[in-house]
Amino acid sequence: MNEQSGAGAALQTNFTRAAGLSHAPMPLAPYRSAAFFELERAQIFERAWLMLARVEELAAPGDFVVKSVPTCGKSIIISHGKDGGIRAFHNSCSHRGSEVVSLRAGHAARFVCPYHRWTYGTEGQLLGVPDEASFFDIDKKTCGLKPVACEVWEGWVFINLQREPEVSLAAFLGPFAAHLQGLHYQAADHPVVLSATLEANWKVVADAFIETYHIPVIHPQTIGTTFSSRANPFARLIDATILGAHRAVSMYGNPDFRFDETHFVHNIAYSAAATGSVIAAATKEGAVNFLDHPAVNPVRSGSWSMDVNHLFPHTHIDCGPGGFWTHQFWPVAPNRCHYEVRFYVPKAESAHERFQQELYIGRVVEIVLEDLSNVARTQRGIDGGGQEFMQLQDSEIGIRHALEQVMKWVEAPTVAQALA
Ligand code: FES
Ligand SMILES: [Fe+2]
Structure with a gap:
């Protein structure tokens, strides 16, 4: 002042x-x-909450965006679920790992993998497996899209690449x-x-x-x-x-x-x-x-x-x-x-x-x-x-x-x- x-x-x-x-x-x-660049990737970008989107980009249930995190080689789906929740998922299929969504944004009732048409709901759950009878004891409940920690603050959508984030988004933002x-x-x-x-x-x-x-x-x-x-x-x-x-x-x-x-x-x-x-x-x-x-x-x-x-x-x-x-x-x-x-x-x-x-x-x-x-x-x-x-x-x-x-x-x- x-x-x-x-x-x-x-x-x-x-x-x-x-x-x-x-x-x-x-x-x-x-x-x-x-060496410092590698440390930044591991110690900062793989541990900090990262702002990826605004809620206006996925305003209605069924809306989604796909964002890349180029520092960490990740493609992340952010989905506005039919239940109203906003979630993030790794853009990778539980069958053989293919990217599931190729669009950068859109509106969908479900996500369909383009490789063999495994199908996921907007909340990430695995819905359908073509020729399911040929698989071996597949547990569909554990084969949803893999979630990424996701929180929204003031319309900003953040993700955290730690499997269990060490701190909440609120603690990370602090006085900001x-x-x-x-x-x-x-x-x-x-x-x-x-x-x-x-x-x-x-x-x-x-x-x-x-x-x-x-x-x-x-x-x-x-x-x-x-x-x-x-x-x-x-x-x-x-x-x-x-x-x-x-x-x-x-x-x-x-x-x-x-x-x-x-x-x-x-x-x-x-x-x-x-x-x-x-x-x-x-x-x-x-x-x-x-x-x-x-x-x-x-x-x-x-x-x-x-x-x-x-x-x-x-x-x-x-x-x-x-x-x-x-x-x-x-x-x-x-x-x-x-x-x-x-x-x-x-x-x-x-x-x-x-x-x-x-x-x-x-x-x-x-x-x-x-x-x-x-x-x-x-x-x-x-x-x-x-x-x-x-x-x-x-x-x-x-x-x-x-x-x-x-x-x-x-x-x-x-x-x-x-x-x-
Ligand atoms: S890799 Fe997605 S259905 Fe096969
Ligand atoms: Fe300038």
Whole structure:
């Protein structure tokens, strides 16, 4: 809570010291070491609760989605059962192991394996075995789809790959749950999804989206003048909060930014719907319930652009003036990751709204591509081995805390100890 604004007043911050974190240089080995990557897979991704979906993706009984967990080589069916429950299963047949569902999403009364047509209910139970008489004492009750631990929090569907999760989802979320409790996720049923495989460690990409130091340098044409100003030329953060294994930061927004009134396209797009922000998909009126939440612009700053809520290990839930979006970073190799961003935008109800949203999507994709254009270069520099440490400044607190948590989980013999 150490925001200052106004022309000429340099914005001073002290987040790292105030949070009790170290100021020491942080190691680069976790960004390139094959051994560390294997430990991350085993100690983090095979032990942590992993956010995989939103409930809106499977709103009705019979709806399902199939999600891959590329870090662990898993395909997971999330099924909204006829009984109303939401469950997760390994996408593997009890007969000879084939993937059962090939679609990424759909609605089904039952799942039928494409190999020999074993059939499963939406609650995972084995329903039918063709030519059952030729099998030997088959116990159909034990031959359902193999369940994966699954819990839902605030519309987010999580799985845990431990057969018996060491801690509950609530214990894993800790203070992060209270921070975002009750947030109204507007337009949650309508994501615009972009994904890519990137030649960079997953943390390189996650780091790029939680620090603001790069913004005037990497984004001069897009958000350079909205996320920084003469009063805050280096785009210093306006807030940072440690939330157990998780964290949240709030980014500065230039209160004096105005769209160029001579910009014909912007004038058409924003004349009726402007939130005044370059990264908004909704109207101010439409975002009221969302913006009222205490975790959205938590310091109630007049110089705010957006929040990044980093849900350990690999998900960002971002909030801006017009709604929310998510990034996910799945490690697949020490220097490669799978990246997905989902921008949630209201369904357009007029040609004007559609035009405004298309402009929004075009603009945010441009910003994301500016970030992604930098990650392979960063990784190559790290892989070269000339540097052992990163020097992190105060607005890079999210990177420091994230890496501290990763290193803690990798070393902790139990999840309880990782969370302690
Ligand atoms: S592998 Fe699924 S029915 Fe044979
Ligand atoms: Fe960026």
